[in-house]
Amino acid sequence: MNKSFHAFQLVKDQIADLDLQLLKRKLRITSSPCDTKSLVDQRQLQAFCSNDYLGLANHPQIAEALALGAQKYGVGSGASHLISGHSIAHELLEKRLANFEAKYIPDARALFFSTGYLANITAITGLTRLGPNGQASIYSAKLNHASLIDGVRLASSQTSATVTLFEHTQLSSLIDALKKDHRPLKIIVTDGVFSMDGDLAPVKDLLAIAEKFDALLLVDDAHGFGVLGKKGHGILEQEGIYSDRIIYVGTLGKAAGVSGAFICAQDSFIEWLIQKGRPYIYSTATPPAIAHALLRSLEIIESGQGKQRRTQLHKLIDIWQTEMHFSQWGKIASCTPIQPLILGSNANALLAAKLLDEAGYWIPTIRPPTVPQGSARLRITFSANHSEDDVRALIQTLQAIEKIVIGKTV
Numbered sequence: 001m002n003k004s005f006h007a008f009q010l011v012k013d014q015i016a017d018l019d020l021q022l023l024k025r026k027l028r029i030t031s032s033p034c035d036t037k038s039l040v041d042q043r044q045l046q047a048f049c050s051n052d053y054l055g056l057a058n059h060p061q062i063a064e065a066l067a068l069g070a071q072k073y074g075v076g077s078g079a080s081h082l083i084s085g086h087s088i089a090h091e092l093l094e095k096r097l098a099n100f101e102a103k104y105i106p107d108a109r110a111l112f113f114s115t116g117y118l119a120n121i122t123a124i125t126g127l128t129r130l131g132p133n134g135q136a137s138i139y140s141a142k143l144n145h146a147s148l149i150d151g152v153r154l155a156s157s158q159t160s161a162t163v164t165l166f167e168h169t170q171l172s173s174l175i176d177a178l179k180k181d182h183r184p185l186k187i188i189v190t191d192g193v194f195s196m197d198g199d200l201a202p203v204k205d206l207l208a209i210a211e212k213f214d215a216l217l218l219v220d221d222a223h224g225f226g227v228l229g230k231k232g233h234g235i236l237e238q239e240g241i242y243s244d245r246i247i248y249v250g251t252l253g254k255a256a257g258v259s260g261a262f263i264c265a266q267d268s269f270i271e272w273l274i275q276k277g278r279p280y281i282y283s284t285a286t287p288p289a290i291a292h293a294l295l296r297s298l299e300i301i302e303s304g305q306g307k308q309r310r311t312q313l314h315k316l317i318d319i320w321q322t323e324m325h326f327s328q329w330g331k332i333a334s335c336t337p338i339q340p341l342i343l344g345s346n347a348n349a350l351l352a353a354k355l356l357d358e359a360g361y362w363i364p365t366i367r368p369p370t371v372p373q374g375s376a377r378l379r380i381t382f383s384a385n386h387s388e389d390d391v392r393a394l395i396q397t398l399q400a401i402e403k404i405v406i407g408k409t410v
């Protein structure tokens, strides 16, 4: 048996094992723009699954800005930001993003990234390196997104940083651990909106703790930026936060409807990440046309139109929270467009998703390791482009599906 054959056998076995555990994931191909109605594998489905919360992913003015950006700047940046890839479109976007968060972070500066995954990895590994002789402590919320988890893992493998996990709903263990911590650099890391549950991090309490124990507080507001706060500035606006200890990460491929992400923090932290943030330094800059399109998206988010879209979204969330009643399935009290239905076993979640598909809906299952064992779920998300009738029709369909799934559960 040659080596490559052995690897081939291993991969076949591992994939078969995933299938057996009902954990194999499947790609579905869309051939229409991202919107509430999608052409999926050649069938038109009503989608309640994207993170396009404000319904901007298919906005004609943003699409036009992207085309204009390509005419103006071409299609590629050609190099990393520090070599030659940093265009005026990136610079203008970063200024605009810093302006978005300036009321909540003194002396705010922003740095644009191609993805939130990369922004999180850069922020955590870069900031951890500030610890003298690699000495730092990282406190990470247990249900944080994979990109934060991976950032923490990478940071601790590159330095002698220690890692402590904490429950975001119960902060006493975090406080107890910090009381005993004499390391020179401490970083608390949390999702702003928890991506698979939809609930909010207690950022005010976390900030008070960060201040008391002289820590930085990194808030990944991937699902709050554009959605939370009157102007859509995100969780810092909604919670009335103002602090130079905050390292804020917002993503731009969700509510902003395009692609990319940014870190916003007090100017010196951003300067440090430009100097030492390896994924930032060693990666080709996003096409400037994307930055150009994002400038239009940010204008919309802050405008009356953005406000109307947030109002619509909150109307839909209210309808869901007040009118959705199931006989057994539980509802999470979420005030965000992420409204999961936790069904427990992978089999139940897959059956519910299949029945939804047959009824013309697209709501995929979320299974471990994305969520804890035994908490497989449907992750239902709303967009401002959904109507109130869309949400009511979904509730009725789900109520019928619940009966079938419960009837088949042994």
Ligand SMILES: Cc1ncc(COP(=O)(O)O)c(C=O)c1O
Residues within 6 Å of the ligand: 114, 115, 116, 117, 118, 120, 145, 147, 191, 193, 195, 220, 222, 223, 251, 252, 253, 260, 261
């Ligand atoms: C909480 C959170 N942070 C970061 C990311 C990564 O952002 P991006 O998709 O831009 O890489 C995601 C993506 O789903 C997320 O949910």
